[in-house]
Amino acid sequence: MHAFSIISLFWVFVHVVHRLWKPKAALLPTSNSVSRYRSWLERSTTVTVNIIQLKIQTTAFNSKHDKLAGKLKNWRSRRLRTWITAFYSMGVAAGICGLILGVGVLLWITCDFLLVRVLSSSKALSSHQKRDVAGIQYDAGNFIQPVIPGVTVPWTHLPVILIAVCFCQTVHELGHAVAGALYSVPILSSGLSLTLVIPSAFITFSTETMSSLNGLSRSKIIAAGPWHNLVLWILLVVLGRTAVLVERTTGIGTVLISLGWKDISKEGRVIVGLDDDSSLNTVLRVGSVITALDDISLADEEDRWSQYLNPELPMDVPWYGWCVSRELFQESSSECCQDEHPTLDHLCFESLGHGKGCLNPIPILSTSDPQYRCHRRGDCNDDAVCVQPDSSSSILRLSVQGHDLILWHGPRNEIWEQVLVARYAPRFWFIPTVRLLGDFWIYLQMTTLSLFVFNLLPLPFLDGSQLLSALMDHVKPISESSIDSESGIAQWSVAGLWKRRFERLVQFGTLGMITLYMFLRVWASV
Structure with missing residues (x-):
């Protein structure tokens, strides 16, 4: 209830500020004394508020993207272009593996859950349990564990989750942008959006230029986003293992932590998180x-x-x-x-x-x-x-x-x-707890890996369905439609119709499996 009130007040505040900030049409010419910041903001950025959705869309970065595309096209950057092309070619291979893996895992857990629920009713199916990040439990019947603040994790983790999601999505869109610059595909706009409490980043490409590319080039641009998420996950895992190894051999981590945090293990344990709905809220902090x-x-x-x-x-x-x-x-x-x-x-x-x-x-x-x-x-x-x-x-x-x-x-x-609880307490009020930093590190790994797998599912508006279409065009290029010279009506070729039907079959099949799996999970928890 407390979290719901905060979210409601936030959206009321957003609507009020948007209404007050929204520029009104001027009847007379404006003065040249208008600040340069305000004029830049009005010229390149659009803020849209629609009930529980906040969308900020800008063209301020279009010129920077064009400069990057021009640099990669320059003959002096041939070696750099070769390395980047090879890097995103690896992304296509990873995208194909991720697409197959995502559909295969979804099919396996759906069939397994269906057989367990229908044919083996004696097998116990556990429902959600509230735990901290390190305490989430996995088993064959609960392969997918959604992170829901207030249900599966405490409400206090919500800000950390949002920061991790926003960062990983920015890395995702950066992959699309760099791969698009590799083939001189201009971006129309970029921005951030917030739907209720779920943040997202986006980049809009020129549809005409994207359609003119061959299937392999489009595949590299589409797979670049999930590929960046996978690379980020690998880097986080390697960095984490390296940090543990360095700490065991040198102990430098303990020295660095002692600069901002105090070890109170000789006194007890410090509280670093407390559920909003806990009765202990009245006596503990x-x-x-x-x-x-x-x-x-x-x-x-x-x-x-x-x-x-x-x-x-x-x-x-x-x-x-x-x-x-x-x-x-x-x-x-x-x-x-x-x-x-x-x-x-x-x-x-x-x-x-x-x-x-x-x-x-x-x-x-x-x-x-x-x-x-x-x-x-x-x-x-x-x-x-x-x-x-x-x-x-x-x-x-x-x-x-x-x-x-x-x-x-x-x-x-x-x-x-x-x-x-944790054994380290911050020395100063503005320093976050060690447990909070640890939770952020875990959420960062979970989020970037989840974005890699989820975005490669062949669902409408996701990278997986676009990657599937681009790969099919690469294997067998098809002229999907032509314009009748007399009627002016677009006519689909036979091969184009079968390709379109196959894509829809895969999309609706994947969507059906997700719907069935969610229905079984809800049924099992009742």
Whole structure:
């Protein structure tokens, strides 16, 4: 709800600013004192706002693209042109592999999901689970994992995701632009658009010039965008592996991190992310340092946070309790121990040798004085018993630096899902957290690889369908239509009709598989 309000206010702000900024037609000639920036903006850039779509289209970069095309056409740049041509020829090969791989994977996961759902109803199908980026789980039934803020990842990741998507799409369009300059195809405009919260970049080529090229040349321009995304992914993977190797041998990474971030692993773990819909929002904030969970100290280099909160990672926990009045415990009832939904007013406690009883947990668990803590019967006085919350009580204590003790009542793994922690805290307020930079690095790899595969699917308006058409023209050039001299009506040749029908068959077949797969996923999650 909070994120929805922010998005709504943003679009209201965009509409108001656009309406106020929109220039009005002047009745009299304008003065020459108009700023050069404003005149450049009005001459080369168009801003369009349509309900939830913001589109900025400009011709300011057309001349730069023309200069690049002229330089590549110059005889002095023959060697450079040869290398660039070879580079984008590799892009065509990668595009063909990506197209086949994308359709093949889509066909496999759709058939697999269909067989599992229809013919093997006993097989469990898991639904979406909220996790951080590093915790997304994969299996054969859930090969495609959509990244949806607020559903599969926290809302706090949305700005990082948008920056990664915008950067990868800019790299994608840059590939089309450079390959277009290689064959002197002028661009009409370029720009950015934002639909609700989804950013995108675009470049518009001259359709007439593109149509005049042969199939192979068009293939290089079309495949250049996905090819740039694949090259970027390879560079990110190699750079990441190299950074890990350099860090292990020299430790220079730790030195660089220490300049902007402080290692607080000897104190605990710092909160770097918190779900908007978490009930802990009222007592915790990003930047707080959690020092302990129950009696487990987080002041350790090991990831005790995940070990203790994740039930899949068992951990040996010592038994520590509290000394309470023997009379008070014996007079207490044990009815709450039978309740399936206990409350914090009366929580079930178990004792060493005195059964179970219902007590108010707040005054007991809030005590941190060592003289009231016990590990065995002899640790308490004769008029006291050693008690601890029953294992079915689902209560957990969070010790936060500089704050009172926080009592959590519920499954422990919910804290692990809703709160993201790290061992490094920024030294200054304007420095992002190390976890945020790590998330951006992961999202950058996921986004650029996804753009490579998704854009090569043979769907309408995507690079895959245009690449398929260009490749078919290269294998067997076809004059798709001719103009009848008498009627003036375009007539399709037989070969052109079959080519057009084949392209539509592939497009609608791919779209049908995607629709079927999404329907099965929704059906499985109900």
